[in-house]
Amino acid sequence: MNVKAELLRLLPRNGWIGLGAATFLALLIPILNSVTAVDSALHVPDYLVALFGKFSCFAIVAVAVDLLWGYTGVLSLGHGVFFAIGGYCMGMYLMLSIGEAGVYRSKLPDFMVFLDWKELPWFWKPFDNFGFAMLAVLVVPGLLAYVFGFLAFRSRIRGVYFSIITQAFTYALMLLFFRNETGLGGNNGLTNFKSLYGYSLADSGTKLGLYTVSALGLLVVFLLCRFIVVSKAGRVLCAIRDEESRSRFAGYNPTSYKLFVYTLSAVICGFAGALYVPQVGIINPSEFQPASSIEMAIWVAVGGRASLLGGVLGAFIVNGAKSWFTVALPEAWLYVLGVLFIAVTLFFPGGVSSLLLRKKAAT
Amino acid sequence: MTDALAPGSMQTETEPPASGEVEIDPKPSPTRKNRRVSLLPQPKQIEQHRVDALTRGRKALLCVDNVSVAFDGFKAITDLTLILDEGELRCIIGPNGAGKTTLQDIITGKTKPDSGSVFLVGDNTDLTELSEYEIAERGICRKFQRPTVFQGHSVFENLELALPGKKGVFASLFSRLSKSQHERIDEVLETIALKDQKHAPAGLLSHGQKQWLEIGMLLAQDPRVLLVDEPVAGMTHQEAERTAELLTSLAGKRTVVVVEHDMEFVRSIARTVTVLHEGKILAEGTMDAVQSNEKVIEVYLGGGH
Numbered sequence: 057m058n059v060k061a062e063l064l065r066l067l068p069r070n071g072w073i074g075l076g077a078a079t080f081l082a083l084l085i086p087i088l089n090s091v092t093a094v095d096s097a098l099h100v101p102d103y104l105v106a107l108f109g110k111f112s113c114f115a116i117v118a119v120a121v122d123l124l125w126g127y128t129g130v131l132s133l134g135h136g137v138f139f140a141i142g143g144y145c146m147g148m149y150l151m152l153s154i155g156e157a158g159v160y161r162s163k164l165p166d167f168m169v170f171l172d173w174k175e176l177p178w179f180w181k182p183f184d185n186f187g188f189a190m191l192a193v194l195v196v197p198g199l200l201a202y203v204f205g206f207l208a209f210r211s212r213i214r215g216v217y218f219s220i221i222t223q224a225f226t227y228a229l230m231l232l233f234f235r236n237e238t239g240l241g242g243n244n245g246l247t248n249f250k251s252l253y254g255y256s257l258a259d260s261g262t263k264l265g266l267y268t269v270s271a272l273g274l275l276v277v278f279l280l281c282r283f284i285v286v287s288k289a290g291r292v293l294c295a296i297r298d299e300e301s302r303s304r305f306a307g308y309n310p311t312s313y314k315l316f317v318y319t320l321s322a323v324i325c326g327f328a329g330a331l332y333v334p335q336v337g338i339i340n341p342s343e344f345q346p347a348s349s350i351e352m353a354i355w356v357a358v359g360g361r362a363s364l365l366g367g368v369l370g371a372f373i374v375n376g377a378k379s380w381f382t383v384a385l386p387e388a389w390l391y392v393l394g395v396l397f398i399a400v401t402l403f404f405p406g407g408v409s410s411l412l413l414r415k416k417a418a419t
Numbered sequence: 420m421t422d423a424l425a426p427g428s429m430q431t432e433t434e435p436p437a438s439g440e441v442e443i444d445p446k447p448s449p450t451r452k453n454r455r456v457s458l459l460p461q462p463k464q465i466e467q468h469r470v471d472a473l474t475r476g477r478k479a480l481l482c483v484d485n486v487s488v489a490f491d492g493f494k495a496i497t498d499l500t501l502i503l504d505e506g507e508l509r510c511i512i513g514p515n516g517a518g519k520t521t522l523q524d525i526i527t528g529k530t531k532p533d534s535g536s537v538f539l540v541g542d543n544t545d546l547t548e549l550s551e552y553e554i555a556e557r558g559i560c561r562k563f564q565r566p567t568v569f570q571g572h573s574v575f576e577n578l579e580l581a582l583p584g585k586k587g588v589f590a591s592l593f594s595r596l597s598k599s600q601h602e603r604i605d606e607v608l609e610t611i612a613l614k615d616q617k618h619a620p621a622g623l624l625s626h627g628q629k630q631w632l633e634i635g636m637l638l639a640q641d642p643r644v645l646l647v648d649e650p651v652a653g654m655t656h657q658e659a660e661r662t663a664e665l666l667t668s669l670a671g672k673r674t675v676v677v678v679e680h681d682m683e684f685v686r687s688i689a690r691t692v693t694v695l696h697e698g699k700i701l702a703e704g705t706m707d708a709v710q711s712n713e714k715v716i717e718v719y720l721g722g723g724h
Contacts, residue, residue: 288579289591295569295580302567305527306640307555307586316588 066282075275082108082271086264102260109267109335111375112274116328118355118367119274120321123281125353126361127290128317129297131215133349134222135325137229138197140343142326143333144233145196147246148180149189150334154250166248167241177239186253193330194323201322202315209311209318214300223346230344245340252334263335270331274368277324281364284320293317294362354393358400360407369408463545465538473502479540480505480674481559481644486525486535486547487698495521496532496698503644508670510685510706511678513695514718519678520564522695523646527561528554539643552586558643564652566629570622574613574632577621578604581636604639610665611635627658634665644674651684663688 067075085108088100117139125131151165160169164176182188204225208218236242255262284290295303296310303310333339342348351374359370374396381389404410465484473482483501487494496518503509513519524530526537528551537546539557546554569577582600584590596604608614611631616624621632630650637645650666651659659681667688669675679685685692685706692709694701702712709715 284592287592288594289588291572291576291580292586292591294571298569298571299567301529301551302563302569303580304551305555305561306581306636307552307583308580309550309552309586312588 065286066279075278079271079275082112082275083268085271086268090260090264102263105264105267106335107379109263109270110332111372112267112270113328113332113335114352114355114375115368115371116270116274116277116331117325117352118359118371119277119281119364120324120328121352122356122359122361122364122367123284124317124321125356126363126367127285127297128293128314130314130318131219131353132222132318132321133219133346133353134224134226135321135352136343136345136349137222137226138201138322138325139329139332139352140229140233140339140341141197141200142193142329143339143343144240144246144329145183145189145192145326146330146333147249147339148183148240149186150249150252151246152180152184153252154248157250158248165241165246167236167244167246168239171236180239190330193326197326197329198319198323201319205315205318209314212311223349226344226349227346230341230346233341233344241340243341245338245342246333247338247340249334249337257334257337266331266335270335273327273331277327278364278368281324284317285364289313351393354397356407358396358407360404360409363407363409363413365413366407366409369412373408462548463536465536465543465545467543470538470540470543473500474540477502478505479503481526482538482540483522483526484536484538486532486537488521488525488530488532494698496525499535499698499700501693501700503674503676505674506671508667508675508677508688508690510689510692511676511695512680512682512685512692513701516697517695518698519695520648521698523561523648523676523678526554526644526646527551527559555640556586558641559646560637560640560642560644561646562630562633562637562648562650564648566626566633568621568624568629568632568636570620572621573618574608574621574624575604575617577632577636578607578639581639583639583641607635607639610638612661627654627662630654630658630662631665634662638669642673645669645676647675647677649679649681650677651679651681659684660687 063072085100085105088098089102089105092099117135121132121135124135154165156163158166158169160166162169164173168176183192208221213221232238233240233245234243240246249257251257252262252266255265257263285293292303292308292313295306296308296313300310329339329343355370355374356367357370358374359368360366374393377392377396378389381392400407469484470482473479473484479502481503483499486496486499488496499518499522501522511519511522521530525532525547528546528549532547535547538544539546539559542557544557546557546559549557569580572580579596579600582603584594605614608617611634613624613628613632613635616628621629624632630653634645634647634650637647647666650662654662663684666675666677670690677685677688689706691703692706693703694709694712694715696718701718702709702715704712
């Protein structure tokens with residue numbers, strides 16, 4: 057009885073039905089990929105599974121950005137940083153687990169041999185351990201966000217100023233990661249991964265596993281953020297977004313709320329980045345490009361701010377369009393993205409999800 | 420001659436009364452020099468004898484003690500001392516630029532004064548060293564000039580957020596409204612006449628209703644001191660009357676400070692009026708006494724002539 061009430065607080069009945077259906081479809085994909093025959097109409101080809109796996113990681117990012125931007129009103133244009141750092145932490149583990157199977161047959165990662173390094177730098181050493189690496193995936197982006205956020209929010213840096221600083225932040229880190237001396241592979245980044253926790257990354261079973269973890273990760277992150285949004289803390293976040301000074305005089309400390317959400321969203325992005333890297337097989341400093349962080353904000357804008365479902369939809373729609381256009385009309389893609397962004401802002405400021413939810417409410 | 424005389428006369432003139440004052444009267448209020456010591460984590464406490472000296476013979480609640488603040492050389496408030504009694508309804512009037520809003524900013528922690536202190540009697544913590552939310556926790560609430568409510572939230576949620584209690588992130592994540600809190604919200608809704616709009620988005624309320632909702636939010640906070648800035652600005656005559664009723668009914672239980680331009684409204688509610696002018700208190704007393712005060716007539720009421 058009580059459990060039922062709690063669940064209905066989290067999502068309305070229709071929401072649970074929709075979520076159940078989406079989860080069922082998501083889990084059907086690996087089954088249809090492995091069980092059905094290749095020429096069957098129901099067969100889901102490998103490349104689609106890989107695509108959906110990637111999109112799930114992006115959708116996790118979109119939910120995190122939405123929690124921060126849509127609900128708290130803090131537009132970060134540097135969340136690619138946390139995604140990339142999560143990815144690098146995973147990449148370092150994957151690099152070390154190659155062992156002596158690399159091109160140079162050395163214990164050191166190939167790029168270090170190429171740079172004529174004799175020893176593993178100190179910060180690489182613990183990444184040999186899977187548990188440590190997985191912890192670092194969450195903790196390193198979280199710590200970085202905590203320190204950066206603390207300095208920014210305590211100084212009451214808001215609005216467009218905060219967005220600009222986050223852009224500078226991601227740009228500065230991109231330059232840092234481009235350097236060979238940083239010890240993370242320079243402009244080539246980390247690549248040529250072989251296995252993850254003993255499972256070969258070339259195996260279709262591993263690929264399906266990674267896809268499934270990404271899809272379920274999206275589900276868990278969605279429910280976690282939903283829990284925050286429907287709690288009183290969620291209402292405080294919106295209150296801070298709408299009237300920060302009133303929230304302060306009502307006894308809330310906006311700095312600690314913003315810091316909490318900023319750090320949490322960074323941790324979630326790190327998680328998404330770590331799932332993304334073994335699926336695409338590479339992580340390099342281009343993930344720090346200011347443009348990729350801006351794209352994350354566009355996913356949320358297209359899908360609909362202050363709607364977690366919107367974040368997920370936006371990530372799938374924009375990236376789906378990107379996948380199609382970069383194959384069919386590669387030169388047109390950036391124009392399409394720009395037009396999409398402007399059109400949504402002008403005609404559906406609430407994003408795609410507002411159309412969907414309004415329709416639902418009417419019927 | 421003058422060189423030799425000046426130091427000598429200074430010594431003989433100032434020293435005896437100064438040492439005499441320390442024994443009989445309290446020390447002067449804390450200034451910059453004392454503030455430097457308070458880099459310690461604990462906010463500074465006002466010394467008891469200073470409190471006693473200021474509040475002697477009255478049921479004081481909030482003291483603004485010898486506060487000054489200047490913005491880029493412009494003296495917004497100069498050596499201002501204001502003492503508010505428990506349960507009193509005080510109106511603060513004054514021409515534009517008199518320092519009314521700055522005074523509220525200082526009390527609520529938005530502006531830090533250059534010197535002087537603000538404290539609640541009994542608590543005695545120097546509020547000028549705290550941030551806004553810490554001052555709000557101690558029971559000083561503020562209504563802005565422009566109605567400031569959470570537009571996206573319903574009337575009910577606005578009041579929910581205003582209720583007292585733990586306001587940290589993790590407390591809010593797991594907090595649930597208790598039955599008595601629900602009752603408290605209903606009570607406030609009754610007081611501010613918004614019962615029928617309980618679940619309406621606050622953004623859709625009329626201007627007057629938003630003003631009431633904001634007053635309701637202050638009530639829900641269960642404050643000891645309410646600072647209300649121009650509560651009837653933009654209200655219809657009827658709404659203003661109802662607001663006057665509301666504010667007078669609150670006084671007695673709480674200390675209410677109303678900053679207002681509308682003289683008719685001030686006359687309808689005021690018991691004690693403080694007139695500010697150029698950052699100083701020009702006069703204080705009943706409305707009639709203040710209105711017949713020559714200085715007031717000269718700088719404020721007569722200003723239009």
